[in-house]
Amino acid sequence: xxxxSDIVALNQWLPVAYPGQVTPTKPHETLLLGxxxxxxxxxxxxxxxxxxxxxxxxxxxxxxIEQFAVIFTTLGDNPRPMPIxxxxxxxxxxxxxxxxxGVHASPFxxxxxxxDMAHFCFVHTDILGAENETEVLxxxxxxxxxxxxxxxxxxxxxxxxxxxxxxxxxEGQMTDYTYRVLSPFGVMLYKSALGxxxxxxxxxxxxxxxxxxxxxxYMPMALLDDTSSNTGMIDFQQTxxxxxxxxxxxxxxxxxxxTPRSEMPTRADLSSVAFRRWLKDSGMRFGLLHxxxx
Amino acid sequence: xxxxxxxxxxxxxALCDSIQPGGVHPIQLQDVELVLWRDYAGQAxxxxxxxxxxxxxxxxxxxxxxRLTCLYHGWEYGSDGxxxxxxxxxxxxxxxxxxxxxxxxxxxxxxxxxxAGKNTAKPNTEWVSVRSIFLECDRAQALMEIAEFVEIAxxxxxxxxxxxxxxxxxxxxxxxxxxxxxxxxxxSTDPTERLALAKRMVALRRKINQGLRA
Numbered sequence: 001x002x003x004x005s006d007i008v009a010l011n012q013w014l015p016v017a018y019p020g021q022v023t024p025t026k027p028h029e030t031l032l033l034g035x036x037x038x039x040x041x042x043x044x045x046x047x048x049x050x051x052x053x054x055x056x057x058x059x060x061x062x063x064x065i066e067q068f069a070v071i072f073t074t075l076g077d078n079p080r081p082m083p084i085x086x087x088x089x090x091x092x093x094x095x096x097x098x099x100x101x102g103v104h105a106s107p108f109x110x111x112x113x114x115x116d117m118a119h120f121c122f123v124h125t126d127i128l129g130a131e132n133e134t135e136v137l138x139x140x141x142x143x144x145x146x147x148x149x150x151x152x153x154x155x156x157x158x159x160x161x162x163x164x165x166x167x168x169x170x171e172g173q174m175t176d177y178t179y180r181v182l183s184p185f186g187v188m189l190y191k192s193a194l195g196x197x198x199x200x201x202x203x204x205x206x207x208x209x210x211x212x213x214x215x216x217x218y219m220p221m222a223l224l225d226d227t228s229s230n231t232g233m234i235d236f237q238q239t240x241x242x243x244x245x246x247x248x249x250x251x252x253x254x255x256x257x258x259t260p261r262s263e264m265p266t267r268a269d270l271s272s273v274a275f276r277r278w279l280k281d282s283g284m285r286f287g288l289l290h291x292x293x294x
Numbered sequence: 295x296x297x298x299x300x301x302x303x304x305x306x307x308a309l310c311d312s313i314q315p316g317g318v319h320p321i322q323l324q325d326v327e328l329v330l331w332r333d334y335a336g337q338a339x340x341x342x343x344x345x346x347x348x349x350x351x352x353x354x355x356x357x358x359x360x361r362l363t364c365l366y367h368g369w370e371y372g373s374d375g376x377x378x379x380x381x382x383x384x385x386x387x388x389x390x391x392x393x394x395x396x397x398x399x400x401x402x403x404x405x406x407x408x409x410a411g412k413n414t415a416k417p418n419t420e421w422v423s424v425r426s427i428f429l430e431c432d433r434a435q436a437l438m439e440i441a442e443f444v445e446i447a448x449x450x451x452x453x454x455x456x457x458x459x460x461x462x463x464x465x466x467x468x469x470x471x472x473x474x475x476x477x478x479x480x481x482s483t484d485p486t487e488r489l490a491l492a493k494r495m496v497a498l499r500r501k502i503n504q505g506l507r508a
Contacts, residue, residue, distance in 0.1 A: 112348075118382035122368045134368065134381035247366050251349040252327065264346045264392055268382040 003034040003075070004212075009286035011076030014185055015206040015218045018070055018097050022047050031210040033286070035075055037062060049073045069097040069220040070206055083149070083182035087190075087202035087222040096230055098219040098237040100208075105248035106287045107185050107207045107215050108256040108279060113244050114187045114205050115179050115271040117157050123243050126160050130172065133158040136268035143278060150181035150278050152271040163201065164228040164236045165194040176200075181275055184284055185209060193224040201225070203237075212287045213254045217241060255289040262289075297325040299397075304409035304452040306465035306477050309423035310401050313338060318362065320353035322469040323408070328397070329353040330406065333360050333373055340408045341375060342395035352394065362394075403454050403463040404479030415451045421463060421479045425492040427499040428475050436466045436474040439498060443478065443491075462491065 004010065014032055017039055022028045028039040029052075036052040049062040065072045068088050087093055103110060113119070118136050120129025139155040155177035161167035162175045178190040178200070185207045190200035201223045208216040219237050257263060258280050265273050279288070307321050313332045320343060321328040327343035329352045339362070343351045350366040357363070361370040361378055370379040375396040377388040399406060400413035404421035407413055429436055440446060444455040444464045455464045461482060467475040478495055482488055 116367075118367045121381065122365060135384055136382040246354070247350060250351040250354055251366075252344045252351060253349065257349075263348055266347075266380055266383055266386075269348075 004286050006033075006284065006286040007076070008184070008282055008284045009033055009209070011074070011079045012183055012185055013065060013072040013074050013079050013082050015070045015208045015216075016049070016073050017047075018100060018218060018220075019047075019066065020097075021100075022071070030208070030216075031214075032073070033075060033209055034211055037073065039064075039071065039073075047071055051075070068204060068206070069095050070218045072206075080148075080183055083147070083180075083186065085182075085188065085202060085204070085222070087200075088220075090222070092224070093202075093222040094225065096221045096223060096233050098221065098234045098241075100216045100218050101238065101241045101245065103215050103217060103245050103248050104213060104254075105215060105245075105251065106213055106254055106256045107209045108275075108287050109248055109251050109254075110205070110207050110215060110217060111181065111184070111187045112256070112272045112275060113248055114189070115152065115181070115275060116269070117155060117177070118266075118268040119247070120157060120159070123247055124240055127167075128157070128159050128162065128240065130158060130160050138267060139270065141270050141274040143274065150271070150274050152177075152179040152274075155179065162191065163194065163225065164232045165225045167236075168228070169194060179271060181271075181278070184279060184282065196224055199224055209287060253289050255287060257289040259289075259291055299324055299326050299410075301397075301408065301410040304400065304407040304413045304415065306403075306405045306407055306452065306454070306467050307340065308406045308467075309426050309477050309479060310338075310404050310406055311423035312426060313406065316357045318353055318355060318357060320351065322473075324468050325470045327351065327353075328408070329355075329362070331357060331362050333357065335360070335373075337373060338399050338401060338406050339373060339375075340397045340399045340406070341371075342397075344395065345369060346377070346392060346394060402452065403465070405452075405454070405463075405465055405477050407452055413452070420481050422481070422483075422488070424478045424480050424488055425495040426475055426477045427495050428469070428473065429499060429502050430473055431502055432472060433466055433468045433474055435502075436476055439502060440464045440466065440476060442494070442498065 017028050022039045022041045024041050024043050039049045041047050047064050049064055050058040051060050053059045062073045121134045137156050141152045159175045160172040176192045180188050188204040190202055193201040203221045206218045315332050315334045318331040321330045328340050329343040330340050332338045343353050345352055345364040354365040355363050361372050363370045368381040371394050372378050375394040377392040397408045402415050402418050404423040443462050444457045463479045465477050
C-alpha cells in the first residue's frame with residue numbers, strides 16, 4: 001500500500017509500539033497508514049522515530065509522545081490533540097500494558113466492536129456475558145463538543161466474570177460501563193471495579209492502522225485491582241481480544257460502510273450509529289467503504 | 295467493488311452428502327462468499343455469507359432451533375432468511391424487511407445447485423455423491439480435465455456433464471477466477487466402483503495442483 005493521502009487520518013496521534021518493544025539494541029520497524037517507519041531508542045531510553053523512503057533510507061523525523069504506556073507518533077503537521085485520561089495520573093492506579101494484537105480488519109470495525117455490548121453473551125460467553133442474560137438496556141450517547149468525543153453513558157450489562165478480580169470472587173454482577181471514543185483510532189471504557197462503589201477501572205484500546213484493513217491494537221489499563229497478578233490481567237485481556245479477532249477478521253465488507261441501510265443497527269447499536277455519524281462528519285475517507293458514484 | 299454473482303444457469307456448489315442437517319459451510323462462487331446450511335427438515339439453504347446487522351459471515355454461525363444463528367450477536371434467521379430473534383432486544387419482533395440475502399437452491403444429480411430463478415430440473419434421487427475436489431485452475435482447464443470421467447461435448451441441464459452410459463455426473467464450480475471445484479456423483483450402487491471413482495478424483499487433484507506448483 002502507498003501512504004494514505006487522507007489528511008484526517010494523517011493528523012492523528014497513533015500508537016506504534018509499547019515501550020518495551022524498542023530498546024537501544026533493538027530498533028522497531030513498522031507500518032503506519034502505509035508509511036514505513038523506524039523507532040530507535042538511545043542508551044538513556046529516549047525513543048525517536050523516522051519515516052523511511054521506499055528503499056528504506058530515513059526521510060524525515062517524526063515526533064514522539066509516550067503516554068498511557070504506549071508510544072505514539074503522527075505523520076501529520078497538525079494532529080488532533082492527545083486525549084486527557086485522568087485515571088492514568090492517579091497514584092494508586094496500576095498501569096498495565098496488555099501488549100499488542102494484530103488484526104486484519106478496518107480500524108473502525110475494531111472501535112465499533114469495543115463499543116458493543118450485545119456481543120458479550122455470544123463472543124465472550126461466561127466471561128463478559130451469559131447466554132440467558134442477553135438484553136442490552138437502553139443507554140445514552142452524546143457528542144461532547146468541547147473535547148470532540150463521543151460518549152456512551154448509563155450502560156449496564158450482567159457479567160459472569162467481568163474481570164480477573166470478579167472471576168475470583170465467583171459471582172456474576174451487573175457491571176456499569178461508560179464508553180469514550182477518544183479519536184477515530186482510540187477508544188476506552190470505564191467499568192465497575194470490584195470493591196469500589198465510586199471509582200472505575202479504565203481500559204483503553206489504541207489502534208495502529210498499518211493499512212486500511214491491517215491493524216495492531218494496544219490495550220493499556222489503569223486499574224484499581226491490587227490483588228490480581230499482571231500475568232492474570234494480561235491473559236484476561238488477551239483472551240477477550242483474541243475472541244473478538246475471530247469476529248473482526250470475518251466481517252464483510254472489510255472496510256466500514258457508512259451508507260444508510262448498508263447495515264441494520266438496532267437500539268443496542270446507538271453508540272455505533274453515533275460513531276459512524278461523527279466519523280462521516282470528520283471527513284475521514286481512510287478505512288471506509290466508498291460507494292461508486294451512480 | 296464487491297463481486298456480483300452471474301447465474302445465467304444453475305451452478306453446482308457442493309455435493310448433497312457434504313452438508314448434513316445442522317451443518318453450516320462457507321462456499322465461494324465466482325469470488326462471492328456464500329453460506330450453505332441444512333435445516334433439520336433436510337432442506338438446504340444458500341445465502342450471501344453476511345449478517346445484515348454488522349456484516350459478520352454467517353458461515354461462522356450455527357444452527358439452533360432450526361435457525362441459522364449469527365456468531366456475533368446471536369441474531370437468528372429462519373429458513374426463509376427472515377430474522378426471527380434479536381437477543382439484545384428479547385421483546386422486539388424483528389421487522390419483515392430484516393432478511394438475509396437468499397438464493398434459490400435445488401438438489402439433483404447428488405449435488406446442490408444455486409440459481410437466479412427457480413430451477414426447473416427434476417429431482418433425481420438415484421444419484422449418490424462421490425467426491426468433491428478443489429483445484430488451483432480456472433474453469434476452462436477444469437472443464438478439459440473432466441473429460442477423464444465424462445463426455446464434455448455438451449452439458450446437460452444445470453451445466454452437468456454425464457458419461458456415455460449415463461452413470462457418472464460431473465459439474466464444475468467456479469470458486470474464483472483461479473480456482474474451481476469439481477463435484478462428481480454416480481448412479482452406481484457398487485461400493486468398489488464408487489471407491490475407484492473417488493480415487494481417480496484424488497489423483498486428478500494431485501496431478502493438477504502439484505503440476506501447477508512445480
